[in-house]
Each structure stands twice: as C-alpha cells, then as structure tokens.
Amino acid sequence: MNTVSDVLHALDRLTGGRVVKSLNDLSTGEHPFVLPKSSNIPGKGILELPGLVYGKLDQPVKKIAVTMTMTEGSIELAHATGVDAIVAHHPIAEGANSGGVILKNYLDLYNIAAFELHEAFHGLHPGISLLHGHEAYRKEISYGGLEGNILFVGKTIPEVKVLGDILTRLENLMKIDQEEHLLMVEKDIRSSQSLTETSIVTRGHILNGDETTSVNNIIHIFPHTGFTAEHLRKAYEEHPEADTVLASISRVDSDHELVQTANELGLNFIVGNSHVLEILENGLPLAYALNTLLPDTEVVIFRERITSMALQEVGGEALQKYAEEMSENFLVKKQVTKSS
Known part of the structure; x- marks a missing residue:
C-alpha cells in the first residue's frame, strides 16, 4: 500500500524536483518555489509550500x-468518499481552506493528508497553450522578474486559423454544451430562472477583432498574476511577429488598459x-x-461548481421562513450594547 511519503515522492518526480524535501527548504532564500504571497493586508499573507x-x-x-x-467542502467530501489525501493546486492556509478552523483539527478528525503545488506546477506542460490552439515556443513563469507572472508566446496549430476557431475549440473541449444542459435542467428542478453558473457566464469571447479575424502568433497572458500594459508592450517588442493577445484563467473587460x-x-x-476550468487544464x-x-x-477529481441565484429562490418555503425568522428575530433587531 502506498503512503503519504510515496505521494510526496511522486509529486517531486512529476515536478522535476520542485517540492519541499526538508525543513531547510522552508527558507524563501533556499527554495525557489517556497514563495511569500501578500497584498500587505494585515494577517492575510501566505507562504507557498509545494509538497506536503x-x-x-x-x-x-x-x-x-x-x-x-x-x-471545508473538499474535506467533508474526502471523508465521506474514503479519500486519504487531497492534492490542491492552490496554496493552503489556516482557516481559509479548512472551514474557519485550524487545519490540524479538521484534517486530524478525518485522518486526511494535504498537499499543494501551485507555482511549482506552473510551466511543467504545454497543455493550456494547446487547449487554446497554439504551441508555445516561449514560456515564462516570472515574466518581468515578478514571481508567478506567467507568459506564453506561441504559434497557432494548423486547425486554428481565425479567432472564432479558438472559441469553437474551447467550447468543444470543455464540453460547455453539457454545462448548459445541466444548468437548464437545474433551473427547471429548482424553479429558479435566475440560476446561472460560472463556466457559462465566463466563457470565451473576443474584445479586439471578430470571429473571422486571422490569427497566427499569440501572446498568452494571465491578468490576475500582475501582468501589466507595460509587460505587454515589452512582450510585443520582444515578439513583433505576434498578432493576438490571449487572456485566460482570469479575464479583463473591454475598457481595461491591457485591451486598450x-x-x-x-x-x-x-x-x-x-x-473555474483550470481543474481540467x-x-x-x-x-x-x-x-x-x-x-x-x-x-x-474534486470539481467545483459555483452557482448564483436570487435570494428569494433559494431553498423551499420552510427554509426561507427559517432564514427570515432568524434574520428578523436575532440579527436585524439585535441591540448594539456599548461597554461602560
């Protein structure tokens, strides 16, 4: 039978030796993928710890x-389905990823081990580029000296000739038609016409150009990593052959400086x-x-599915009555007491 140690060694092998192997690696100066992440919001910073x-x-x-x-949903699902170890892509933090309590209490309760990879996994395979219809001939995971700022530059594959081909490719590969059908059925079952779901409302679209616009060389960016307009200018200067900017994982609106x-x-x-589709990518x-x-x-695979629906459509009549009573009797009418 495999152990947590075996899982750790497997992660180390598939990442090419990027996981933490000893306490000495915990220093950010000693290990290239032990990375602090902070917006300088008090108490909300984190240290990425690839591995166990x-x-x-x-x-x-x-x-x-x-x-x-x-x-906490992952932890509960893991226990209920006999999962012994969760391998998360994103960093794991006390409370934030364990239902508001400390990790030890929750994971010990169900005897579950937890791993993370994130930046240590980025750049290991060309899949995200290929899914979007191009083969990357340049890959950066710290573009402009900014940790985690990913840049791909690639040439389109033969079947992708226009921008519309990229959208069609993504719709087919991601099975968006299944998501649409599932949403339609769920709307009917829940009697909720307001119901919507992330992969439907965040599907691909074109901001400059149209479906018939030709595409050959792509600058592939990820706006949430800190990629700026200055980065784009620099990337284009380095790759004047590029004709298209592709933003994925996160997106921007039409008036964003990157689009302009x-x-x-x-x-x-x-x-x-x-x-939301990175679980597939x-x-x-x-x-x-x-x-x-x-x-x-x-x-x-534990796959998230996040939906949105109008407040008055959530739950049945009894549950709505419960929520209204709790709100009215214990929250809205609560008196604010001042300390003497």
Whole structure:
C-alpha cells in the first residue's frame, strides 16, 4: 500500500524536483518555489509550500483527490468518499481552506493528508497553450522578474486559423454544451430562472477583432498574476511577429488598459477559459500523472461548481421562513450594547 511519503515522492518526480524535501527548504532564500504571497493586508499573507502541507509520512493512502482549492467542502467530501489525501493546486492556509478552523483539527478528525503545488506546477506542460490552439515556443513563469507572472508566446496549430476557431475549440473541449444542459435542467428542478453558473457566464469571447479575424502568433497572458500594459508592450517588442493577445484563467473587460494597449499596438484580443476550468487544464494532467506513478492508488477529481441565484429562490418555503425568522428575530433587531 502506498503512503503519504510515496505521494510526496511522486509529486517531486512529476515536478522535476520542485517540492519541499526538508525543513531547510522552508527558507524563501533556499527554495525557489517556497514563495511569500501578500497584498500587505494585515494577517492575510501566505507562504507557498509545494509538497506536503500536513500529514504523517507513514500514513497509508488508498485514494487521492486532486482539486484546485481545498475547502471545508473538499474535506467533508474526502471523508465521506474514503479519500486519504487531497492534492490542491492552490496554496493552503489556516482557516481559509479548512472551514474557519485550524487545519490540524479538521484534517486530524478525518485522518486526511494535504498537499499543494501551485507555482511549482506552473510551466511543467504545454497543455493550456494547446487547449487554446497554439504551441508555445516561449514560456515564462516570472515574466518581468515578478514571481508567478506567467507568459506564453506561441504559434497557432494548423486547425486554428481565425479567432472564432479558438472559441469553437474551447467550447468543444470543455464540453460547455453539457454545462448548459445541466444548468437548464437545474433551473427547471429548482424553479429558479435566475440560476446561472460560472463556466457559462465566463466563457470565451473576443474584445479586439471578430470571429473571422486571422490569427497566427499569440501572446498568452494571465491578468490576475500582475501582468501589466507595460509587460505587454515589452512582450510585443520582444515578439513583433505576434498578432493576438490571449487572456485566460482570469479575464479583463473591454475598457481595461491591457485591451486598450493591445488595440494601440494593432493586436487582436481574445479571452479564453476562466479560472473555474483550470481543474481540467492543470488538475486533470496532474491526476493522470499521479494515477500512472501510483497505480495501486485510486485518483479522483474534486470539481467545483459555483452557482448564483436570487435570494428569494433559494431553498423551499420552510427554509426561507427559517432564514427570515432568524434574520428578523436575532440579527436585524439585535441591540448594539456599548461597554461602560
């Protein structure tokens, strides 16, 4: 039977040695992927720790769940389905990823080990580029000296000739038609016409150009990583062959400076997959790699599905009455007491 140690070694192998192997690696100066992340909001910074975050090395692992972001929902689902280890792409933090309580209490309760990778996984495969219809001939994970600022520059694959081909490719590969059908059925079951879902409302679209605009060379960016208009100018100066800017994982609106700069430079601008689909772009290859390296261990995917619906459409009549009573009797009417 495989153990937590075996999972750790598998992650180290598939990342090419990027995981933390000893306490000496915990210094940000000693390990290139032990990275502090902070907006300087008091108490909200985090240290990325690729590899084992919590768990005992000799703990048996029969079943692994790969997810993007570990939550209390992930922990509950893991326990209910016999998962021994959660491998999260995004960094794990006390409270934030464990239902508001400390990680030790929650993970010990169900005897679950937790791993993370994030920046240590970025740039290991060309999948995100290929899904969006181009082969990257340049890959950066710290463009402009900014940790985590990813840039791909690529040449379109033969079947992608116009911007519309990229959108069609993504719709087909991501099975957006299934998501639309699922949403339609759920609307009917819940009697909620306001119901919507992330992958539907964040689907790809074109901001500069149209579906018939030709595309050959792509500057592929990820706006949430800190990629700026100055970065775009620099990238275009380095790659004047580029004709299109592609933004994925995160997106921008038509009035954003990145779109305006692209327009100024004569570049098309297209928005691809949103962050909600990264479980397919990065999570799925990671899961297949773990399945190959640990053939005796079952690997599953934990996929988030976030929906939005009008307040008055949530729950049945009894649950709505409960919420109204709790609000009115205990929250809205609560008196504010001043200390003497």
